[in-house]
Amino acid sequence: MLLRHTPKEVAERKALTINPAKTCQPIGAMYASLGIRGCLPHSHGSQGCCAYHRSALTRHYKEPVSAATSSFTEGASVFGGQANLVQAIDNIFTVYEPEVIAVHTTCLSETIGDDLPQIFDKARKDNKVPPGKTLLGAPTPSYVGSHVTGFSNMVKAMAALAEPGEQKNGKVNIIPGWVEPSDMAELKRLAELIGVAVTMFPDTSGVLNAPLSGEYRMFPDGGTPIEEIRQSGAALGTLALGEYCSADAARLLDTKCKVPCSVLDMPFGLQATDRFIDALRVLAGSSVPDEVAVERGRLLDLISDMHQYFYGRKVALVGDPDQLIAMTEFLVSIDMCPIHIVTGTPGKKFEKRIRELTEGMGREVNVKAKGDMFLLHQWIKNEPVDLFMGNSYCKYIARDEDIPLVRWGFPILDRQGHQHFPTVGYMGGLRILEKILNALLDRKDRDDEETTFELVL
Amino acid sequence: MGNAETLVQWEPNDIKEKLLRKYPPKVARKRARQIMINEALENTTPEIVANVRTIPGIITMRGCTYAGCKGVIMGPTSDIVNLVHGPVGCSFYAWLTRRNQTDAGIKGEDNFMPYAFTTDMQDSDIIFGGEQKLEAAIQEVYELFHPKGIAVFATCPVGLIGDDIHAVARKMKEKFGDCNVFAFSCEGYKGVSQSAGHHIANNQVFTHLVGTSETERSDRYKINLLGEYNIGGDGFEIDRILQKCGITNIATFSGNSSYEQFATANQADLSCVMCHRSINYVADMLETKYGIPWIKVNFIGAKSTAKSLRKIAQYFGEQELIDRVETVIAEEMAAVETAQLEVVPRTTGKTAMLFVGGSRAHHYQDLFAELEMKTISAGYEFAHRDDYEGRQVIPNLKVDADSRNIEEIQVEADPELYRPRKSAAELAALEEAGLKFKEYEGLNPQMEEGTLVIDDLNQYEAEKLVELMKPDLFCAGIKEKYSIQKTGVPMKQLHSYDSGGPYAGFKGAVNFYAEIDRLVNSKVWSYMKAPWQENPELSATYVWE
Incomplete structure (x- = not known):
C-alpha cells in the first residue's frame, strides 16, 4: 500500500493539512499571465516560488514556461523588494523584450508589505519601462485562498486595465476561468460558429500547446493582445465562466466600465454548455446555427446509448470549485452519483451549491471546501466508489483502493491530451464521457469472469 | 549538427562576447566573471565566480533554500514525517516531484513518502503568529501516525514573522518522549540558491539524528554513502554492487534512507562522498566528531564506478575485499563493454552540454566520455568555487553577507564515540599509495581547453x-x-532523468548508453519541416488537363 498510514476512521484535524487539494495563489497568477500575448510573468519573491511554479506548469503542459523572479535575498526581505523589482523590470525589458510584464506577489513580499503600484511608479520614473510597454500587477498572498484565488486576482488585474468605451465595440468578453488551452480554443470556436466576436482573456491557447517547429519563441503567437484587454471596457457584455475564477474580473468590468456581466458555470457537460451557448446568443443577438445543435445532439446520443453504464455509479471528485460544480451537475444529469466531493479552496458557497445540485440524487453526499485528499481517501474507505476523477495525485488513492481513475483538473503530470483536446462544450462533454466509459469498461473487462466476458458492450 | 565541421566554427571568446552582448552593463560585468573559458594552466585552474546572488529578472534555473533542505536532503527519508510550516504551496510543490525512489517494504514499515504535510498557514497565522498552529499540527501528526521523527521546515513568512520553530520542536519532543521532533530554519530567501538549504539540512541531521542509536553494527566493511539521492533508483544499483562486493552501506545520505540509518551512521569506517556540494559538511563533521575519514567517489560511469570500488577496497586494505571487488568489476564490465561497443559507433564525436546541480554536470562527463562524446560546455546551478576549481581554494573563499547568515556549527571530537579509523601513519601510507582523503579536484580540470564553464546559466544564455x-x-x-x-x-x-534511470553503477551505465543513443540518433528531430515547407515551389497544372 502506498498510502498505508491513512486510517479509515475520520478524526477531526484543526491544524494539519495532509495531501492538499489546492496549492498557493501565485501559480494561478502565473498561469493566467501566460494567457496575455507577449507577456512575461514575474514572481515578486524568493526564486524558489518561481522555480516551483514553472516546474509544475511545465510538467503539466510539457511546454516551456518562462517566468522571472525578484530573487529575494535575506537583505531584500528585511529592507523591502523595491530595488530587486526595479532591477528585474529593467533586465526583463532589455533582455527578453516582452510587451507586458505581469507581476504577482508571494507570501514573502506580502508579509513585508511591498506595494506593487508604488514600485511600478518608481520603475517608470527611473525610465525602466520602455514606451508602449505594460506593467501589470496582482497581489497574490499565498496564505489566502488557493491557486484559484491567485488566478482570479490576476484576471481581475487584467480587467483593471480596461478602459470605458464611449461606443460599444459589438464584442462580447469571455472570461474562461482556469481551463486548458484546448478549452479556450474550443470556446472561441463555438463563439465563431455562432458568429459572435469575442475578446477572451486570458487565452493560453497557442502558448501552452505550441508546435514543435525547430524554433523556440519565448512569446508564441497565442495569448490575448493587451490592446484587446484594454478595449474590453467597450464590450456589449461579459460572460464570466466560474464564480471562483472569473466573477471578480467581470464585476470589476461592470462597475468600472459599465459592461454588464453574467456569471455562468464553466461549460462542462450538457446543461452548463446549453446555458453558455444561450447566454452568448442572447447577449450578442445572434442565432445559433444547426452545427451547434448537431454537436449537442451527438453528446445527448452518447449519453442515451451508454446510459446503463453511467446509471447509479458512485463517483468521488476532487479539484477546484468551478470545475467541481459543473462536473457534479453533469454527472448528476446522466444519473451518476457523485458522493464524495472535495476542494482545497475555501468557500461556503461551494458546499451549498454542491448540496443543491445533488439534492435529488437520494444519496448521502460528503462535500467539503478547504478539505484535503487525506480526508477524501478516508471517505472513500468508508463508502467505496466506482469511479474517481481528479488530478494525478489521485493515482495513489486509486491504486490502493483499486478504483478506476479519470485524470481531470490540475495538475496532470503523468498523462497527455489535456492541452490538446477540450473538455468544455458539447464536444468536450463527449471527451469526458469517452474517458469515463473507457475507465469503467476497461475495469469491467478486467474484472469480468471468463464466462461473462463479452465482446459487445 | 555538432559534427567536426561545426565544432571549428566557434571560438570561445566570441561565444562569450555574444552571450554578454545584450545585457545591461552591470549584468554583463557580473556574468562575465561567471563565464569562464577553460584554459589548462600549470596545476591550477582559472578562477570562476560562483555561489553569488542571482540577478533579479534574469530567468534562472535555481531554486530556493527550502528546496535544497526539504526537497533534496530531507525529502528521501521514508520514516520521518516532513511537516512544512507555511502556506500550502511549498509543501505541495515538493510533494513527490523529485524521483527519489523508496523501498519501504510491502507493508508494515513506515513510509511517509507519498504524503505531504503542511500547516497551511492562513492570514490570521501571519498576523498573530503561527506557533500555536504548528504545535497543534505536530500533535495531530503524532496522534495519527506515531512516527519516529517529525521534521519541521520553515518557509519564507515563518522567519519574517518570527515563529520560533525550534522552541516548538523542543517542547513537543520533550512532551512525546518517544518521537524526535526537530526543525530547519530553511526559509526560501536565505542564501543565494538551494545550496544554503543543503548546509542547513546537513547541520540539523548531524545535530539531531546522527549517533542517536544504540544498535551496534558489527559488519565488516562499513561505509556511509553521502550525497546520493536515489533518483530513478541510482542508490538501489549502487547498493546492489556494494552488497555484491561484501561492503555494507550503513547509511545513504539520503536516498532510500531511514531514521535508523542516520542514527547509526557514526559507526561506519569510511564516508564516501558522491555529491560533494550538497553533503561535504556532513562528511567533515563525521570525521571531526567520530573519526571517520572521507573520500570522494563517483558511481556515475562504469569506469568511475570501478575506480570508486577500488578506492574503497584500497582503504580497507584487505586482500579478500580487494579480490572480491576485482571479481565483481570483471563480472559486471562484460555487459557494460558489450553495450558500449554496440552504441559508441553512433555516439562518437557527438557533443553535449551539461548544466545541472552541484555535481552531476561533472560526474556525467564520465558517462559521455565512455560514449566518446565531447562535453563542450558545462556548469553548475548552485555550486561553489571549490566544486569548479577543487577544494584547495576553500581557505581563500570570501564569506559574503549571504553565506554569513547560514549557520556553521562547531563540532568537536566526541569524548566517547570518537575513534580514529586509521593511524596517522596508515593514512599517510594510503595517501602515498594514491588514495586521497578529503579531496575533490572539481569540474574544471576535467574539461578540455577552450570549453566554456558557466555558473548559474540562465535561459537566455542557454x-x-x-x-x-x-x-x-x-x-x-x-x-x-x-x-x-x-x-x-x-x-x-x-x-x-525524464522518468528514466538508474544511470549509476554498471547497469546504470548500460541504461544511459541506450538512452543517449536514443536521444542523439532519433529520427524525431528530422521531421521539423513539412514537405511543402522544404520545397515551397509550386508546379502549375492547367485546369483543362
Whole structure:
C-alpha cells in the first residue's frame, strides 16, 4: 500500500493539512499571465516560488514556461523588494523584450508589505519601462485562498486595465476561468460558429500547446493582445465562466466600465454548455446555427446509448470549485452519483451549491471546501466508489483502493491530451464521457469472469 | 549538427562576447566573471565566480533554500514525517516531484513518502503568529501516525514573522518522549540558491539524528554513502554492487534512507562522498566528531564506478575485499563493454552540454566520455568555487553577507564515540599509495581547453549557447527542457532523468548508453519541416488537363 498510514476512521484535524487539494495563489497568477500575448510573468519573491511554479506548469503542459523572479535575498526581505523589482523590470525589458510584464506577489513580499503600484511608479520614473510597454500587477498572498484565488486576482488585474468605451465595440468578453488551452480554443470556436466576436482573456491557447517547429519563441503567437484587454471596457457584455475564477474580473468590468456581466458555470457537460451557448446568443443577438445543435445532439446520443453504464455509479471528485460544480451537475444529469466531493479552496458557497445540485440524487453526499485528499481517501474507505476523477495525485488513492481513475483538473503530470483536446462544450462533454466509459469498461473487462466476458458492450 | 565541421566554427571568446552582448552593463560585468573559458594552466585552474546572488529578472534555473533542505536532503527519508510550516504551496510543490525512489517494504514499515504535510498557514497565522498552529499540527501528526521523527521546515513568512520553530520542536519532543521532533530554519530567501538549504539540512541531521542509536553494527566493511539521492533508483544499483562486493552501506545520505540509518551512521569506517556540494559538511563533521575519514567517489560511469570500488577496497586494505571487488568489476564490465561497443559507433564525436546541480554536470562527463562524446560546455546551478576549481581554494573563499547568515556549527571530537579509523601513519601510507582523503579536484580540470564553464546559466544564455554551438545534446532540468527541444536539439533531464534511470553503477551505465543513443540518433528531430515547407515551389497544372 502506498498510502498505508491513512486510517479509515475520520478524526477531526484543526491544524494539519495532509495531501492538499489546492496549492498557493501565485501559480494561478502565473498561469493566467501566460494567457496575455507577449507577456512575461514575474514572481515578486524568493526564486524558489518561481522555480516551483514553472516546474509544475511545465510538467503539466510539457511546454516551456518562462517566468522571472525578484530573487529575494535575506537583505531584500528585511529592507523591502523595491530595488530587486526595479532591477528585474529593467533586465526583463532589455533582455527578453516582452510587451507586458505581469507581476504577482508571494507570501514573502506580502508579509513585508511591498506595494506593487508604488514600485511600478518608481520603475517608470527611473525610465525602466520602455514606451508602449505594460506593467501589470496582482497581489497574490499565498496564505489566502488557493491557486484559484491567485488566478482570479490576476484576471481581475487584467480587467483593471480596461478602459470605458464611449461606443460599444459589438464584442462580447469571455472570461474562461482556469481551463486548458484546448478549452479556450474550443470556446472561441463555438463563439465563431455562432458568429459572435469575442475578446477572451486570458487565452493560453497557442502558448501552452505550441508546435514543435525547430524554433523556440519565448512569446508564441497565442495569448490575448493587451490592446484587446484594454478595449474590453467597450464590450456589449461579459460572460464570466466560474464564480471562483472569473466573477471578480467581470464585476470589476461592470462597475468600472459599465459592461454588464453574467456569471455562468464553466461549460462542462450538457446543461452548463446549453446555458453558455444561450447566454452568448442572447447577449450578442445572434442565432445559433444547426452545427451547434448537431454537436449537442451527438453528446445527448452518447449519453442515451451508454446510459446503463453511467446509471447509479458512485463517483468521488476532487479539484477546484468551478470545475467541481459543473462536473457534479453533469454527472448528476446522466444519473451518476457523485458522493464524495472535495476542494482545497475555501468557500461556503461551494458546499451549498454542491448540496443543491445533488439534492435529488437520494444519496448521502460528503462535500467539503478547504478539505484535503487525506480526508477524501478516508471517505472513500468508508463508502467505496466506482469511479474517481481528479488530478494525478489521485493515482495513489486509486491504486490502493483499486478504483478506476479519470485524470481531470490540475495538475496532470503523468498523462497527455489535456492541452490538446477540450473538455468544455458539447464536444468536450463527449471527451469526458469517452474517458469515463473507457475507465469503467476497461475495469469491467478486467474484472469480468471468463464466462461473462463479452465482446459487445 | 555538432559534427567536426561545426565544432571549428566557434571560438570561445566570441561565444562569450555574444552571450554578454545584450545585457545591461552591470549584468554583463557580473556574468562575465561567471563565464569562464577553460584554459589548462600549470596545476591550477582559472578562477570562476560562483555561489553569488542571482540577478533579479534574469530567468534562472535555481531554486530556493527550502528546496535544497526539504526537497533534496530531507525529502528521501521514508520514516520521518516532513511537516512544512507555511502556506500550502511549498509543501505541495515538493510533494513527490523529485524521483527519489523508496523501498519501504510491502507493508508494515513506515513510509511517509507519498504524503505531504503542511500547516497551511492562513492570514490570521501571519498576523498573530503561527506557533500555536504548528504545535497543534505536530500533535495531530503524532496522534495519527506515531512516527519516529517529525521534521519541521520553515518557509519564507515563518522567519519574517518570527515563529520560533525550534522552541516548538523542543517542547513537543520533550512532551512525546518517544518521537524526535526537530526543525530547519530553511526559509526560501536565505542564501543565494538551494545550496544554503543543503548546509542547513546537513547541520540539523548531524545535530539531531546522527549517533542517536544504540544498535551496534558489527559488519565488516562499513561505509556511509553521502550525497546520493536515489533518483530513478541510482542508490538501489549502487547498493546492489556494494552488497555484491561484501561492503555494507550503513547509511545513504539520503536516498532510500531511514531514521535508523542516520542514527547509526557514526559507526561506519569510511564516508564516501558522491555529491560533494550538497553533503561535504556532513562528511567533515563525521570525521571531526567520530573519526571517520572521507573520500570522494563517483558511481556515475562504469569506469568511475570501478575506480570508486577500488578506492574503497584500497582503504580497507584487505586482500579478500580487494579480490572480491576485482571479481565483481570483471563480472559486471562484460555487459557494460558489450553495450558500449554496440552504441559508441553512433555516439562518437557527438557533443553535449551539461548544466545541472552541484555535481552531476561533472560526474556525467564520465558517462559521455565512455560514449566518446565531447562535453563542450558545462556548469553548475548552485555550486561553489571549490566544486569548479577543487577544494584547495576553500581557505581563500570570501564569506559574503549571504553565506554569513547560514549557520556553521562547531563540532568537536566526541569524548566517547570518537575513534580514529586509521593511524596517522596508515593514512599517510594510503595517501602515498594514491588514495586521497578529503579531496575533490572539481569540474574544471576535467574539461578540455577552450570549453566554456558557466555558473548559474540562465535561459537566455542557454538559448544562445545552443544557437551558436549547436550541441547534439543538452542536459539540464525540467524548466529548461522544452525551450531547448523546441529548437530541435534533444534535451536530457539530469535532475529527474525524464522518468528514466538508474544511470549509476554498471547497469546504470548500460541504461544511459541506450538512452543517449536514443536521444542523439532519433529520427524525431528530422521531421521539423513539412514537405511543402522544404520545397515551397509550386508546379502549375492547367485546369483543362
